[in-house]
Amino acid sequence: MRRTKLGFLLLAGGATLAGCHTVDVNDTTTAETAARIAEGSLVPEGQDPPPSTYLARTEPKRSTRTARPIWPTSEETGESASLVRTSLEVPPPPAGGSENAPAPAMLTEKPMRPPSGGDCRIPGSLREFESLAMTANPSLGEAQARVDALRGKWIQVGLAPNPTAGYAASEVGNEGHSGQQGFYVGQEFVTGGKLKLNRNVTSQEIRRASQRLEAQKQRVLTDVRIGYYDVLVAQRRVELSKELQQTTTRGLEAVNAIVKAQEGSKSDILQARIETESALVLVQNAEAAHASAWLQLAAVVGNPGMPQSTVSGDLDGELPEIDFEEARARLLQASPEMGAAMAEVNRARWSISQAKAQVVPNVDLQTMRQRDNSTGYWITGIQATVPVPILNRNQGGIRQAQSELVAAHRAADRVELSLDRRLALTYQQFIASRQRATRYSKQILPTTQESLNLVNASYKAGESNFLQLLTAQRTYVQANLTYLDAVRDTWAAFFEIEGLLLRGSLDQTSTTE
Numbered sequence: 001m002r003r004t005k006l007g008f009l010l011l012a013g014g015a016t017l018a019g020c021h022t023v024d025v026n027d028t029t030t031a032e033t034a035a036r037i038a039e040g041s042l043v044p045e046g047q048d049p050p051p052s053t054y055l056a057r058t059e060p061k062r063s064t065r066t067a068r069p070i071w072p073t074s075e076e077t078g079e080s081a082s083l084v085r086t087s088l089e090v091p092p093p094p095a096g097g098s099e100n101a102p103a104p105a106m107l108t109e110k111p112m113r114p115p116s117g118g119d120c121r122i123p124g125s126l127r128e129f130e131s132l133a134m135t136a137n138p139s140l141g142e143a144q145a146r147v148d149a150l151r152g153k154w155i156q157v158g159l160a161p162n163p164t165a166g167y168a169a170s171e172v173g174n175e176g177h178s179g180q181q182g183f184y185v186g187q188e189f190v191t192g193g194k195l196k197l198n199r200n201v202t203s204q205e206i207r208r209a210s211q212r213l214e215a216q217k218q219r220v221l222t223d224v225r226i227g228y229y230d231v232l233v234a235q236r237r238v239e240l241s242k243e244l245q246q247t248t249t250r251g252l253e254a255v256n257a258i259v260k261a262q263e264g265s266k267s268d269i270l271q272a273r274i275e276t277e278s279a280l281v282l283v284q285n286a287e288a289a290h291a292s293a294w295l296q297l298a299a300v301v302g303n304p305g306m307p308q309s310t311v312s313g314d315l316d317g318e319l320p321e322i323d324f325e326e327a328r329a330r331l332l333q334a335s336p337e338m339g340a341a342m343a344e345v346n347r348a349r350w351s352i353s354q355a356k357a358q359v360v361p362n363v364d365l366q367t368m369r370q371r372d373n374s375t376g377y378w379i380t381g382i383q384a385t386v387p388v389p390i391l392n393r394n395q396g397g398i399r400q401a402q403s404e405l406v407a408a409h410r411a412a413d414r415v416e417l418s419l420d421r422r423l424a425l426t427y428q429q430f431i432a433s434r435q436r437a438t439r440y441s442k443q444i445l446p447t448t449q450e451s452l453n454l455v456n457a458s459y460k461a462g463e464s465n466f467l468q469l470l471t472a473q474r475t476y477v478q479a480n481l482t483y484l485d486a487v488r489d490t491w492a493a494f495f496e497i498e499g500l501l502l503r504g505s506l507d508q509t510s511t512t513e
Helices: 031-038 081-086 126-136 138-157 194-260 267-298 325-333 334-357 395-460 466-498 509-513
Strands: 163-169 180-190 363-372 377-385
Touching: 081 363, 126 194, 138 194, 180 377, 194 267, 194 334, 194 466, 267 377, 325 334, 325 395, 334 395, 395 466
Parallel strands: none
Antiparallel strands: 163 180, 180 363, 363 377
8 A cells, every 4th residue: 555645636627516506696786886886986076085005005926835726826717816806906886976876786585505406516626616615605695795785875875865845834814814825845955075975984894895705705715625625635534544444354354264273362353353443433433524524515615415425636745835924924915804904994084084074064955935815925935054063063973083093003903913923823833734744754654654564574474463464554554644634734724824814704703703
């Protein structure tokens, strides 16, 4: 049996899910709506937009590593090279005066998960699992719906107040006449650019939600990649444990034959049975771990009823390498968590302007038209009402907005420090597991292989008993299983770092933070 050496190779080919009816969360906004959203500017006349140093940054060069990427590159797929960049280029909502702009398209009520029956081909490659997850994972639909809800809010907060109309009567019954009868109309005029400022604030909320949508996409991809590799490793663990079980079973039969020929002892049979039962337990544990890994992967891709099958992939290849400084620079530049934090800073800046604009009073204009039935004349009245900002100049609101800006800055600092801390922990796990895997690959596994070969040759020559062969076989298998664990941990840490430390797509906190 050849020595196991792990790496990763993605099989080519795209996802083909014939008969699956799913909803693409990226197509929830109609082309007409997208075109209308792309028009206009959110900046009020005479004002400059608040600086956004983060959103204007560009992504640095990605980390250099020896292993080939295990998912298709942008050159292979023609897709955007950066998920986060897509969100940074989200077109702003239309400027003021778009009261007739269409509302964002609503998500269909059809279930996002494909049916678990036999009308869908079960994916086998990583690319197919990723494609399925990006359409069927419900967390993406949830995050997209939150973006669409804010787009609806953007439309609403920029609409002017409705006019008022009513009936008015005065001097009714005076000298036996019906008095003055008529109607009035009124309109509140919003001043100080408040409607545009409302939309400016909401546009930053849209950007923040869009960043969270991109973060959720990355969480899904990271979970799929880790889950796929878990299944691939679990498959190999089942194969190794079954090989050991077959060896112990043959050994038990051989020991029984030897004892029957009165050339062995009962203790040999008991020891052989122990080895056989231990190997059986190892197989059962490996199969249970395989089933669990498959169920977790099926849940992440959004199809928990998907029948268990064999995934395609090769476990030969070099382990990846990551430069810490390059990984840190890329993380701070491209992290959607940082993007959401900076969008919150911009929202807080606009909120200060919004709070100051509240001091400018709105004008409430009303005109009345009545007929004086005692004289037969028509009477016209005009009334304008303007609040006098003497007692309430929105002092508390302005102070609140200023404090929220300070809090947003501190939150951005906290996110940056949190990314540093999490990267340090994950990178340490990556280095430790990679060193362990390298040690097993270059030292321990060759030694156990050589020991197994020597004991096997000695057994064939009649110089050692079968229990010694079983012990060498068990040591070899256990060393390979430990090596599998180390390689799995290496790739899991690699995926997490490449995925901008985003994982846990089905956790509630990931979609509501």
